[in-house]
Amino acid sequence: MDLRVGLIGLKGHQSTILSGVQAMQDARLVAVSDDDESKLAGVPGWPSAGPHTQTFSDGLKLLDSMELDIVGVCGTDSERAPMILAAAERGIHVIAEKPLAMDLDELAQVREAVQTGGIHLSMLLTMRCDPPYITMRRLIADGAIGEVCQAVMQKSYRLGERPEWQRSRETFSGIIPFVGIHALDLIRWVTDRDFTQGAAWCSNVGHPAMRDLEDNACVALQLDNGASASARLDYCRPAKAPTHGDDRLRVAGSEGVIxxxxxxxxLTLLTNSEDPRVVELDEPIDQFANFVASIYEDKPSWVPAEDCIRMTEICLRLRDAANTGTVAQLA
Amino acid sequence: MDLRVGLIGLKGHQSTILSGVQAMQDARLVAVSDDDESKLAGVPGWPSAGPHTQTFSDGLKLLDSMELDIVGVCGTDSERAPMILAAAERGIHVIAEKPLAMDLDELAQVREAVQTGGIHLSMLLTMRCDPPYITMRRLIADGAIGEVCQAVMQKSYRLGERPEWQRSRETFSGIIPFVGIHALDLIRWVTDRDFTQGAAWCSNVGHPAMRDLEDNACVALQLDNGASASARLDYCRPAKAPTHGDDRLRVAGSEGVIxxxxxxxxLTLLTNSEDPRVVELDEPIDQFANFVASIYEDKPSWVPAEDCIRMTEICLRLRDAANTGTVAQLA
Structure with a gap:
């Protein structure tokens, strides 16, 4: 197999794709595009690329010029859906940054195009591949905490310097679709419960230079067994904090808390029957390798298209609910 | 001064009142009522009581039989408003369990009766008197974390054995008014920000023997500066957990996180300018002594009547929003 991989945009988690390409003997990074020439200048030096890797300042030109099997779509939020549509039209499989679209209309177009184009689609819900969450999902499925009663996730990050495209609603989808999607996806995936209703509030209170980029959000939701969930997101982690991020996921059940x-x-497990213990973590997943295997070896996708579409829908509905002070119907 | 204190009901935080009476030279516990004779049998042995302390099986009989200055109202949720009304009619000051009422109609009656009776009213929001929260409030007011962007509280408890009255909507107000009121009051009090909107979900998923007693709730809210807040409540803390409770309060601001x-x-403080540090805690407050001083020495009340009424209103509106899947208007 000779797998020709392209990359449109260098504004996200493209490192997952690049390290995946590098790890696979049969994959080649054949083309990269971005509107920032200075970023493209570094491409020939990448371990996953080389002098043969072509560069483009425009994603559509890349798609029109190259024969590709898979394309990574990692530009701004507003470029995402148009690029997915363009790739689907050409029958190219897509692994995209999140969310898939800026609004529900765009999302409907993406859903339709993926179906019509018959392509495989995945999304860089990279946290699904991290050992703590894989382990939590396994233990909860095994009944370690009984019936899920509540799931809560925190994502807190240093703000640092944020690019211009994240400061405008025109090009940025918002903190809930951009950051919250990880938190809500993990709650849904780890508990194996879907959301039925939710409400959210978000704003930029403390960082006016970031304009439309919200620095905080709180979401409360109902799960399909009647349990409750919440997510809290902030860009308030101080400069002097010991780490860039402070992620936490807690699930409380009828028999324990993980x-x-x-x-x-x-990762700690408290239960009604055993002394509290620290849990050893499972192995991580290589998301790109899994995506390739899901296409060519008929293996199950770790991040299937229906989850990517569903999570984008949930987050866009919650963002719109936050903007209008209403309850989002998610069932 | 000879302060005659009565206690109606032994179903809550009455220990705050009892230890307060005990610590005050001039205060006497003159009467106690409860519908459980076995609990009353122990009264003469209490350090705050004695053989002179009269007991009643009925709160109204107590009020009709004794001359009182202050009464503690610590029975079931459904008895609370009627007892506050009866005390207010007789001009007796009240320190009550929370919430003040089972619904907004009852709460309006309490508000009216307190005003008409000209009595002082406080509520056992006991956590306001605990050092960590006193310290957080002081530091936030001093600007230690800049503008408040997000506040989040967890209250998690072991379920243990719950009395019959907490298992029925007829006698129990719900997990949000009963437990969440502490969390939401602390968020409001520590940040000195009021709530404008909120939504909530709660249910009993994992503990069917508790019937109407919810074992989980998640609340998301908007603060009056546009910031967001959330509270999560559960009775899922496992039997083998090292402590009965697992309370957490986190406030993120433009300049730091406490x-x-x-x-x-x-209590940890992370900021943009200083290395992370553990904060030394302020001294606790004696809530009962403060209540007495607010009545007879014109000192400011640590838990003033308007906050008790406001917090009861907020929690009842959020509970009703949870029951109907709507957004509660709190401004």
């Missing part, structure tokens, strides 16, 4: 704290680097 | 974790017994 909790991951990134800063403590510990 | 966080209390009960199980770690640490």
């Amino acid at each position: 909790e991951w704290m990134y800063t403590a680097d510990q | 966080e209390w974790m009960y199980t770690a017994d640490q």
Whole structure:
């Protein structure tokens, strides 16, 4: 197999794709595009690329010029859906940044195009591939905490310097679709429960230079067994904090509580029957390799298209609910 | 001064009142009522009571039989408003369990009766008197974290055995008014920000023997500066957990994050300018002594009547929003 991989945009988690290409003997990074020439200048030096890797300042030109099997779509939020549509038209499989679209109309177009184009689609819900969450999902499925009663996730990050495209609603989807999608996807995936209703509030209160980029959000939701969930997102992690991020996921059930704290680097399990313990973590997943295997070896996708579409829909509905002070119907 | 104190009901935080009476030279516990004779049998042995302390099986009989200055109202949720009304009619000051009422109609009657009776009213929002929260409020007011962007509280408890009255909507107000009121009051009090909107979900998923007693709730809210807040409540703390409770309060601002974790017994402050540090805690407050001083020495009340009424209103509106899947208007 000779797998020709392209990359449109260098504004996200493209490293997942690049390290995946590098790890696969049969994959080649044949083309990269971005509107920033200075970023493209570094491409020939990448371990996953080489002098043969062509560069483009425009994603559509890349698609029109190259024969590709898979394309990574990692530009701004507003470029995402148009590029997915263009790739689907050409029958190229897509692994995209999140969310898939800026609004529900665009999302409907993406859903339709993926179906019509018969392509495989995945999304860089990279946290699904991290050991703590894989382990939590397995333990919860095994009944370690009984019936899920509540799931709560925190994502807190340093703000640092944010690019211009994240400061405008025209090009940025918002903190809930951009950051919250990881938190809500993990709650849904780890508990194997879907959302039925939710409400959210978000704003930029403390960082006016970031304009439309919200620095905080809180979401409350109902799960399909009647349990509750919430997510809290912020860009308020101080400069002097010991780590860039402070992710936490806690699921409380009828028989126990399981909790991951990134800063403590510990997954802890408390139950009614056993003494509290720190859980050993499962192995990570290579998301790109899994995506390739899901296409060519008929293996199940770790991040299937229906989850990517569903999570984008959930986050866009919650963002719109936050903007209008209403309850989002998610069932 | 000879302060005659009565206590109606032994179903809540009455220990705050009892230890307060005990600590005050001039206060006497003159009467106690409860519908459980076995509980009353122990009264003469209490350090705050004695053989002179009269007991009643009925709160109204107590009020009709005794001359009182202050009464503690610590029975079931459904008895609370009627007893506050009866005390207010007789001009007796009230320190009550929370919430003040079972619904908004009852709450309006309480508000009216307190005004008409000209009595002082407070509520056992006991957590306001705990050092971590006093310290957080002081530091936030001093600008330690800049503009408040997000506040989040967890209250998690072991379920244990719950009395019959907490298992029925007829006598129990719900997990949000009963437990969540502490969390939401602390968010509001510590940040000095009021709530404008909120939504909530709660249910009993994992503990059917508890019937109407919800074992989980998640609330998301908007603060009056546009910031977001959330509270998560559960009765899922496992039997083998190292402590009965696991309270946490985290406030993120434009310049720092301050966080209390009960199980770690640490209040930590992270900021943009200083290395992370553990904060020394302020002294606790004696809520009962403060209530007495607010009545007879014109000192400011630590838990003033308007906050008790406001917090009851907020929690009842959020509970009703949870029951109907709507957004509660709180402004």
